[in-house]
Amino acid sequence: MISPEISSSINLVLLGAASAFAFAGILARNALLRRVGMWIVLLAFAAQTLQLLFGYHKHLPGGLSLGAYIQLIAWFVLLGGIIVWRRLQQQTPLLFAAPLCFLLFFVSMFCLDSAVTLPASTQHSFYALHIGALFSSLGLLTIAFFAGALFLSLERRIKNKERMPGIWQDMPAISLLDKINALTVLIAFPLYTVGIVSGIVWSKPVFGASAVGDPKEVVSVVIWIVFGILFHNRLVKNWKGRKPAQWTVFIFLLCLFSIIVVNTVMNTHHAFIRG
Amino acid sequence: MPSFEDSALYMENDICLVGLNHRTAGVDVRERFALAGHCDAEHWALPCTGGIRESLILSTCNRVELLAAGTGDVADRMLHCWARARQARVSDIEPYIYVHKSLAAVRHIFSVASSLDSMVLGEPQILGQLKAAYRKAAACRTTGVILNRLLHKSFSVAKRVRTETAVASNAVSISYAAVELAKRIFGDMRSHKALLVGAGEMAELAATHLLQNGIDEILVTNRTYARGRELADQFGGRAVPFENLTDTLAVVDIIITSTGSPEPVIRARDVRTTLRTRKNSPMFFIDIAVPRDVDPDVNSLDNVYLYDIDDLKEVVEENIAGRRDEAARAHRIVDEEVAAFAGWLATLDVQPTLVALIDRGERLARDEVSRTLKRLGSQDEALREALETMANALVRKLNHAPITFLKNGCSGQENKEARINAIRRVFNLDSDT
Numbered sequence: 001m002i003s004p005e006i007s008s009s010i011n012l013v014l015l016g017a018a019s020a021f022a023f024a025g026i027l028a029r030n031a032l033l034r035r036v037g038m039w040i041v042l043l044a045f046a047a048q049t050l051q052l053l054f055g056y057h058k059h060l061p062g063g064l065s066l067g068a069y070i071q072l073i074a075w076f077v078l079l080g081g082i083i084v085w086r087r088l089q090q091q092t093p094l095l096f097a098a099p100l101c102f103l104l105f106f107v108s109m110f111c112l113d114s115a116v117t118l119p120a121s122t123q124h125s126f127y128a129l130h131i132g133a134l135f136s137s138l139g140l141l142t143i144a145f146f147a148g149a150l151f152l153s154l155e156r157r158i159k160n161k162e163r164m165p166g167i168w169q170d171m172p173a174i175s176l177l178d179k180i181n182a183l184t185v186l187i188a189f190p191l192y193t194v195g196i197v198s199g200i201v202w203s204k205p206v207f208g209a210s211a212v213g214d215p216k217e218v219v220s221v222v223i224w225i226v227f228g229i230l231f232h233n234r235l236v237k238n239w240k241g242r243k244p245a246q247w248t249v250f251i252f253l254l255c256l257f258s259i260i261v262v263n264t265v266m267n268t269h270h271a272f273i274r275g
Numbered sequence: 276m277p278s279f280e281d282s283a284l285y286m287e288n289d290i291c292l293v294g295l296n297h298r299t300a301g302v303d304v305r306e307r308f309a310l311a312g313h314c315d316a317e318h319w320a321l322p323c324t325g326g327i328r329e330s331l332i333l334s335t336c337n338r339v340e341l342l343a344a345g346t347g348d349v350a351d352r353m354l355h356c357w358a359r360a361r362q363a364r365v366s367d368i369e370p371y372i373y374v375h376k377s378l379a380a381v382r383h384i385f386s387v388a389s390s391l392d393s394m395v396l397g398e399p400q401i402l403g404q405l406k407a408a409y410r411k412a413a414a415c416r417t418t419g420v421i422l423n424r425l426l427h428k429s430f431s432v433a434k435r436v437r438t439e440t441a442v443a444s445n446a447v448s449i450s451y452a453a454v455e456l457a458k459r460i461f462g463d464m465r466s467h468k469a470l471l472v473g474a475g476e477m478a479e480l481a482a483t484h485l486l487q488n489g490i491d492e493i494l495v496t497n498r499t500y501a502r503g504r505e506l507a508d509q510f511g512g513r514a515v516p517f518e519n520l521t522d523t524l525a526v527v528d529i530i531i532t533s534t535g536s537p538e539p540v541i542r543a544r545d546v547r548t549t550l551r552t553r554k555n556s557p558m559f560f561i562d563i564a565v566p567r568d569v570d571p572d573v574n575s576l577d578n579v580y581l582y583d584i585d586d587l588k589e590v591v592e593e594n595i596a597g598r599r600d601e602a603a604r605a606h607r608i609v610d611e612e613v614a615a616f617a618g619w620l621a622t623l624d625v626q627p628t629l630v631a632l633i634d635r636g637e638r639l640a641r642d643e644v645s646r647t648l649k650r651l652g653s654q655d656e657a658l659r660e661a662l663e664t665m666a667n668a669l670v671r672k673l674n675h676a677p678i679t680f681l682k683n684g685c686s687g688q689e690n691k692e693a694r695i696n697a698i699r700r701v702f703n704l705d706s707d708t
Contacts, residue, residue, distance in 0.1 A: 029441070158459060159574065161586050163593050169444065173462030175557060238554035241578040 004112050007051040008071065008105060014044035015074075015102035022095040026167050038091045041098045045078040067108035074101035074108075076139030083187070084143055084180050092172050093180060096146040130202055134195030137188045138255060144184035145252035148245035151177040155242055178241055181248055182234055189231040196224050207269065216268040219258045227251050288328060288421055288623070291349040292380040293357070293372055294340030297394045300371040302336075308368055310334040310341075313360050314408065316415045320360035326352055329419040331412040331426070333387075335404045337394050342384060344421040350374045381425060381616050385609045388429035389436040390443065396598045397443035402433050424619065432612045439608060442601040445594035450480035452590045453561045453582065454488060457529050460559050460580060464490045470527040471495045472520065472541075473534030474506055477563045481531050482510055494527060496520055498534070521545045525552040531561045532568035543572035546579060561587070621691065625681045628695050631704045632677060636670035677702070 021037030024030070052075065078101055081094035155174050157164055172180075199220070200210045211217055230247040233239040262268060295308065311334045313320035321330035326347035333340045341353045354372070358365045375383045386392045390401050409426045412418045418426070437443050446452035461467050469485050471478055474497055482493055493512035496519070497503030504514040515523050520540065524530065534540055546558070560581040562569040567583055574581035582590075644662045651658075677698050699705055 154459070158456070158580055161582065161589065164459070165597065166441075173458060174460055176462045178557075240555040241557065243577065 004065070004068070005109075007047075008067070008109055008112065011044055011048050011051070011071070012102065012105045012109065014040055014047060015098055015105055018044060019099040019102045022098050026095065026170065029167065029170055031170075034091065034095060037098065038085075038094050041078065041094050041101075042082070044098075044101070045075070045082065048075050048078075065112050067111035067113075070104050070108040070111060072135060073138060074104040076135040077101055077104075077142045078139070079136070080139035080141075080143040080184060083140070084147075084183065087183060088176065088179055090172055090176060090180060092150075093143045093146050096150075097143065100142070127202060130195055130198040132195075133191045133198060137191035137195060138259075140184040140188035140191070141248070141252050141255060144181050144188060144248045147177045147180035147184065148248035148252075151181065151245040152242065152249070155245075174241075178245070181244055182240075185230060185234055185244065185248060189227050192224060192227055196220060212269075214268050215266040216258065216262050219254070219262050223251060223254045223258060226254065288344045288346060289349060289377055290342070290344050290380045290421060290425065291353065291377075292340060292342045292375040292383055293350050293353045294333075294338060295368070295371040295373070296338035296340070296392070299373060304371050305336070305339065308339055308357070308361050308363070308371075310339055310357070310360060314411045316411075318360075319415050319417065321353060321356050321417065323417050329422040330417045331408055331422055333405060333408040335401070338387070338392075340387070342380065342422065342425075344419070344425075350376065378613055378617055378620075382609060382613045384425060384429050385432045385612055386606070388433040389605055389609060390433070391436070391602055391605055391609065395447055396595070396602060397447070399443060402430070406430065421620075421623075425616070428612065428616055432609060435612070436605045436608050440601045440604045442598050442605045445597055447591055447595050447598065448480075449563070449584070449587045449591060450477050451484055452587050452594065453481045453531070453563075454484040456580075456582060456587075456590070457485070457559050457561075458488065460557055461528060464488045466491055467528040468492045468494060468526060469529040469531065470515075470523055471506065471510075471512075472530060472532040472568065473497060473536075473564065474502060475533030475563060478531045478533035478561075479506070479509075481561060481563070485529065486510060490529070494523060496523065521549065524549040524558070528557065529559045529561065530569075531563065533563040534568050536564070536568060537566055539568055539570045541569045541573065543570045543576065546570075546573050546576060550576065550578065563587075622682065624691060625695060628681060628698055628704065629678060632674060632681075632698065632702060635702060635704060636674050637667070640666035640670045 018037050018040035021033050021040060025033030025035075025037055048071065052072075077097050078094070081097040084093045085091055150171060151174055154164075154168065154171055154177070156162070157168065158174065199217075203212070203217075204210050226247070230239070230244060230251065234244055295305065297305070300308075310320050310332050312318055314332045314334060320332060321327060321341060321343065323330055325345075326349050327343045327345040329344040330353075331342040333342070341357055343349050343353055345352075354365050354368065358368055361368075383392070384405075388402055388405050390397050390399065393401050405426070409418070412422070446455045458464065464485065467490060469482065469490050469492075471482050471493060474495075486493065493507070493510040494515055495503045495507040495510070495512055496515045496517050497506065498517050500514060500516060503517070507514040524541070524546065530541070532541065541560070550558070555578050557578045557580070560569045560573060560579070562581065562583040565584060569581055569583070571581065571583075573579055640663070644659065644666050647662060648659060653659075681694055681698055
């Protein structure tokens with residue numbers, strides 16, 4: 001049986017190599033290096049999928065370590081990148097995802113022994129649905145964030161007639177970035193909704209009420225509302241271009257606040273993640 | 276680092292290039308001395324006789340160059356042939372020409388192939404023209420070991436320059452810059468339509484580039500409908516009445532305007548309304564007209580991008596400056612490749628000695644096998660074959676050390692000559708018969 005340290009190290013090395021190729025390919029404007037980087041990312045994703053299937057991530061009996069949770073986020077980010085790659089034939093999000101996932105794996109290596117003691121209630125099937133849907137949504141939102149941020153940067157240059165030297169010339173067209181943003185947002189919001197609703201359903205038997213005013217609940221509902229406005233306008237009012245890109249960046253930053261600040265600093269029933 | 280320029284001077288067959296180009300001669304002179312018609316087999320202007328052993332003629336609208344390998348004053352012979360072909364005196368051509376010899380000629384032809392010597396730095400046509408010139412020369416059987424190698428190498432140098440530098444990237448014409456910008460906005464052109472408003476040379480060029488990039492359809496609108504239809508036919512598109520301009524905006528993504536109208540023909544309020552109709556899909560306006568055809572406020576609308584002639588000129592100037600920066604890197608690549616080519620040229624000097632050494636060994640092996648068989652009185656073919664194999668293997672092994680010794684001395688001229696002399700004396704190659 002491969003230990004979590006070894007399986008994590010394999011992924012860390014693969015993602016490190018993918019990031020190096022991606023950076024080199026982007027900076028040197030070399031399509032071959034970029035393609036190699038993308039295939040290594042896919043290899044890393046396949047390796048992690050196998051590790052998840054064989055349960056190498058289950059370091060502690062009866063639960064996951066904090067490191068495994070972080071690695072799971074990386075897996076969903078890569079999944080989001082793969083969806084975009086398959087649907088829109090665009091490898092850039094995967095290349096941008098590689099260094100982020102490398103960073104997540106690097107951080108996770110320090111938390112492999114950090115036990116997350118899950119409440120007994122988390123054995124409920126709604127917990128898997130809650131986590132699965134929210135992590136999928138977060139993975140896609142991360143890709144939407146990359147596409148949105150890149151769109152804003154490129155669009156500003158085109159609009160203001162600024163020079164686009166070097167690497168900017170190899171970036172995808174802004175229409176394509178907008179399509180990536182639209183695809184990911186339109187899939188991510190329903191998943192986020194499923195995550196929130198399953199959380200509310202799960203909350204009733206565990207905490208005695210569907211909503212208990214927990215900071216995590218409040219922030220999540222705020223995100224859901226803002227996300228909903230973006231989803232509605234994308235779908236019904238044909239929002240395109242700069243506005244949805246700005247909203248996506250804002251929503252992603254709210255999610256980061258929710259994960260990093262609320263989970264680790266505030267007094268919330270999601271604090272179990274601190275280990 | 277040994278001086279490759281020096282070593283080349285000693286080559287038995289020297290490379291020489293004589294030519295004129297857009298820098299040294301005006302268009303009238305280039306026309307007068309063009310050799311386009313003299314590149315074909317029946318009119319070949321450079322006979323491979325006398326000192327000229329190999330030759331190639333490159334004649335384009337921006338340059339006429341004669342490249343040859345041979346002995347003696349190759350440049351002078353080429354010049355005379357050129358003047359004769361154009362029924363002119365040598366003194367008529369001389370004020371406009373440049374002459375490059377040895378590695379300077381190699382460097383020049385590498386630079387030409389890489390488009391570093393072109394009027395528009397990095398333009399791609401010259402490589403195709405050089406390839407065509409080489410094909411013609413090869414068909415006329417005027418190329419040999421040196422020019423074959425030189426031309427093939429120049430093609431690979433050009434490819435390397437294009438791959439490793441950005442000297443050929445970024446548009447350097449207004450019309451092409453507009454299309455490049457359109458690609459940054461829309462990416463793949465195949466699902467997009469363009470509208471040509473008015474007629475003008477630059478707008479037509481931009482439309483041609485769009486077609487080359489696979490645009491789905493080109494619509495044309497002109498105040499004179501017949502002229503619009505004529506243009507539409509030219510691009511395989513369709514004409515729309517000028518009165519329907521605002522409605523047409525809803526179905527096109529790229530709009531190129533070049534009317535002579537003193538007032539803008541496309542206003543911001545019309546575009547705002549159109550955006551709602553087309554569900555905020557992006558629009559790109561290329562306004563080549565002076566005075567401008569598109570209200571500048573259009574650029575402030577979301578998902579609308581407007582570039583006028585000055586913006587495009589600025590893009591082109593920046594791109595030209597970018598290419599110039601890249602040219603320095605490209606010249607370094609050319610220098611590297613010239614040095615590598617000089618290494619190959621230098622090995623040509625040791626070839627006769629190598630051949631003599633190998634011939635001598637093979638002859639000795641043959642003689643010794645015959646003598647041995649005669650002494651044994653044997654007619655056995657199998658025995659002959661075995662002896663020959665053994666003798667040849669022995670000769671190859673014995674020759675290995677002097678061959679390596681010769682090849683390793685190719686980098687410095689003095690060293691090379693000393694090694695050649697040593698081998699010829701040790702193996703008695705000059706008196707060996």
